[in-house]
Amino acid sequence: xxxxxxxxxxxxxxxxxxxxxxxxxxxxxxxxxxxxxxxxxxxxxxxxxxxxxxxxxxxxxxxxxxxxxxxxxxxxxxxxxxxxxxxxxxxxxxxxxxxxxxxxxxxxxxxxxxxxxxxxxxxxxxxxxxxxxxxxxxxxxxxxxxxxxxxxxxxxxxxxxxxxxxxxxxxxxxxxxxxxxxxxxxxxxxxxxxxxxxxxxxxxxxxxxxxxxxxxxxxxxxxxxxxxxxxxxxxxxxxxxxxxxxxxxxxxxxxxxxxxxxxxxxxxxxxxxxxxxxxxxxxxxxxxxxxxxxxxxxxxxxxxxxxxxxxxxxxxxxxxxxxxxxxxxxxxxxxxxxxxxxxxxxxxxxxxxxxxxxxxxxxxxxxxxxxxxxxxxxxxxxxxxxxxxxxxxxxxxxxxxxxxxxxxxxxxxxxxxxxxxxxxxxxxxxxxxxxxxxxxxxxxxxxxxxxxxxxx
Numbered sequence: 001x002x003x004x005x006x007x008x009x010x011x012x013x014x015x016x017x018x019x020x021x022x023x024x025x026x027x028x029x030x031x032x033x034x035x036x037x038x039x040x041x042x043x044x045x046x047x048x049x050x051x052x053x054x055x056x057x058x059x060x061x062x063x064x065x066x067x068x069x070x071x072x073x074x075x076x077x078x079x080x081x082x083x084x085x086x087x088x089x090x091x092x093x094x095x096x097x098x099x100x101x102x103x104x105x106x107x108x109x110x111x112x113x114x115x116x117x118x119x120x121x122x123x124x125x126x127x128x129x130x131x132x133x134x135x136x137x138x139x140x141x142x143x144x145x146x147x148x149x150x151x152x153x154x155x156x157x158x159x160x161x162x163x164x165x166x167x168x169x170x171x172x173x174x175x176x177x178x179x180x181x182x183x184x185x186x187x188x189x190x191x192x193x194x195x196x197x198x199x200x201x202x203x204x205x206x207x208x209x210x211x212x213x214x215x216x217x218x219x220x221x222x223x224x225x226x227x228x229x230x231x232x233x234x235x236x237x238x239x240x241x242x243x244x245x246x247x248x249x250x251x252x253x254x255x256x257x258x259x260x261x262x263x264x265x266x267x268x269x270x271x272x273x274x275x276x277x278x279x280x281x282x283x284x285x286x287x288x289x290x291x292x293x294x295x296x297x298x299x300x301x302x303x304x305x306x307x308x309x310x311x312x313x314x315x316x317x318x319x320x321x322x323x324x325x326x327x328x329x330x331x332x333x334x335x336x337x338x339x340x341x342x343x344x345x346x347x348x349x350x351x352x353x354x355x356x357x358x359x360x361x362x363x364x365x366x367x368x369x370x371x372x373x374x375x376x377x378x379x380x381x382x383x384x385x386x387x388x389x390x391x392x393x394x395x396x397x398x399x400x401x402x403x404x405x406x407x408x409x410x411x412x413x414x415x416x417x418x419x420x421x422x423x424x425x426x427x428x429x430x431x432x433x434x435x436x437x438x439x440x441x442x443x444x445x446x447x448x449x450x451x452x453x454x455x456x
Contacts, residue, residue, distance in 0.1 A: 002299070004029070005083050006076035009037050012299050015292065020156060025295060028085060031310045033303040034295075036088040038072075039081065057155040063126055064309050068119030070139060070151040073309040087305045089151060091140035092291040094201070098135060098208040101286065106235040107277035107401065108148070108286055109205045110266050112138075113241075115150040116198050117263035123152075124191035124259055127161040133197035134178040135204055141307065142290040147274045151307065161190070177204075177211045181251050192253035195262060199226075199248035202241070206230070206281070223249045237277070237402065240267065254429070267402040277401045 002010040010027040015036075017023070026037035057063055057071040064071050072084040094112070098104070104112075116138065123130060132154060141149040180196035182188075203222060206229050211219060218225040223246050230242035244265050250256045257265065269277055278286050306312030 002027075005037075005081055006078040009035075009076050009083055009085055011037060011039070012295060025088060025292070025300070026083075026085070027300055028305060028310070031303070031305065031313050032301050033305045033310065033313055034088055034300045035305040036086050038084040038086070040083070057123075057128060057158055063122060063128075065311075066119060066122045067149075067307075068115045068151055069122060070153040070307065071155050073305075086153075087307050087309065088292065089139040089141060089153075089307065090290045090292045091142040091288040093136050094138040094140065094150070094205065095135035096291065097140060097286075097288065098205060101280050101284075103207055103281035104205045104286060105277065105279045105281055105283075106206065106230060106233055106238040106241050107269065108279060109202050110237045110241045111269045111278070112148060112150050112205065113198060113202045114263055114266040114268065116152060116201065117195075117259045117266070119150075119152045120191070120194050120198060120259035121263055123158075124194070128155075129159050129161075129191055130155060130194050130197075131157045131159060132175060132178075133194050133201060134175045135201055136175075138201065140288045143288050145275075145278075145285050145287050147269075147271045147278060148286065148288055180253065182253050190253075191259060192256045195248050195256050195259055196253075198259070198262075199245045202245055203229070221251075237267070240265075267404070270401050270403050273401040 002012055004010045008029050010029060012025045012027060012034075015023045015025055019041075020038075021041040022039050024037045024039060026035050027033070028035045063069050064073055070086060070089065072086040074085045076083050076085065116133070120130065120133070130152065133152070137152065137154040139151045139153050141151070143149055178197040178200045180193040183193050200222060203225055207225070214225065218228070226242055226245045226249065230238045230245070244257075244262055247255075247257055247265075248262055256262075275285070280286050303313060
């Protein structure tokens with residue numbers, strides 16, 4: 001008989017175990033639908049705060065409705081057991097895919113990186129920093145040989161810009177190999193550390209090797225690895241991907257592009273030509289199959305919570321807290337009328353349901369109308385591949401598998417080698433440095449004058 005937590009979440013069978021808890025296939029009895037339940041392993045105060053904070057991310061400006069973010073949609077607790085509840089994603093993680101299928105092509109890596117940066121851009125816009133971006137936290141929908149669809153999960157050490165930091169001074173949050181250099185020396189950098197980690201994930205997908213097996217210089221400077229792997233590649237996306245990664249891996253966090261800027265510098269891949277670019281490094285098609293074993297017969301209902309949360313199953317009614325508040329305060333406008341799910345229609349139209357038995361291409365992989373991309377150019381020594389009209393040229397063939405960026409989107413800013421915002425930051429830093437040098441010179445002159453007077 002299944003254990004039922006708080007009268008709502010029935011645990012069916014365990015799927016995985018990690019350092020912070022175990023992942024179960026479960027049934028959310030409120031919706032009579034299959035879901036995933038993460039059961040906390042430790043029960044001390046720090047772990048409770050970790051799990052509460054992770055669930056909080058889902059309610060921040062409806063981040064759970066974003067097609068590339070997967071925060072929990074609720075949590076329950078009973079006695080000494082705390083459970084986070086989220087959609088069950090069947091395709092495994094990027095780490096699983098790399099372990100089983102090997103390195104990916106630059107074009108496919110650029111596609112997955114663009115999805116990851118899109119999720120990070122929304123997360124950062126809501127004031128959150130993930131702080132643990134790594135391949136094991138990047139989930140994949142089971143799309144078969146169709147366009148892959150990525151979701152960023154595990155917000156256990158995410159931090160909001162208004163939060164009191166829960167880690168002690170000198171402690172480093174994250175996973176070795178995916179920690180930005182400024183974080184390793186104890187200097188927080190906000191969203192830029194997620195941008196650096198996303199670039200490290202891309203390098204891992206291009207060349208899945210242990211960090212200890214890399215040359216010492218590449219361990220210290222991942223940009224060298226990006227050049228070595230991508231510079232000789234004949235993949236049509238390799239040159240532009242290298243250019244973007246070099247900027248994302250800049251050791252100075254102020255010089256890195258934001259997640260949104262880096263996303264807009266990567267070309268959206270053409271989903272109708274996925275067979276030409278959605279491939280492994282060895283040329284074989286990249287396949288994401290259903291990795292979740294079949295449940296025990298008769299143990300679960302047919303319905304399953306979609307990647308957008310329970311709103312895809314039924315129109316979302318006002319939350320419990322909203323209903324209680326409305327009932328306790330007669331002056332408030334009643335919220336008892338059902339409200340339209342803010343995410344159900346959008347996500348159901350943009351991503352495949354994880355219950356589907358046949359692979360489907362998620363509509364969200366098809367590029368939406370692009371916003372004006374950030375302006376910028378390549379770092380020193382790397383020529384930006386710009387076409388005649390200013391859009392990126394990725395292939396010498398007449399038909400490109402990549403959709404063009406807006407004409408002039410990569411044109412020069414105030415400085416042709418850096419985007420406008422970075423140029424402004426550099427000017428401020430230069431001015432401050434000049435003032436400091438001037439102050440030092442004045443102090444030296446004063447000290448010399450005092451010494452002469454004293455000797456006289």
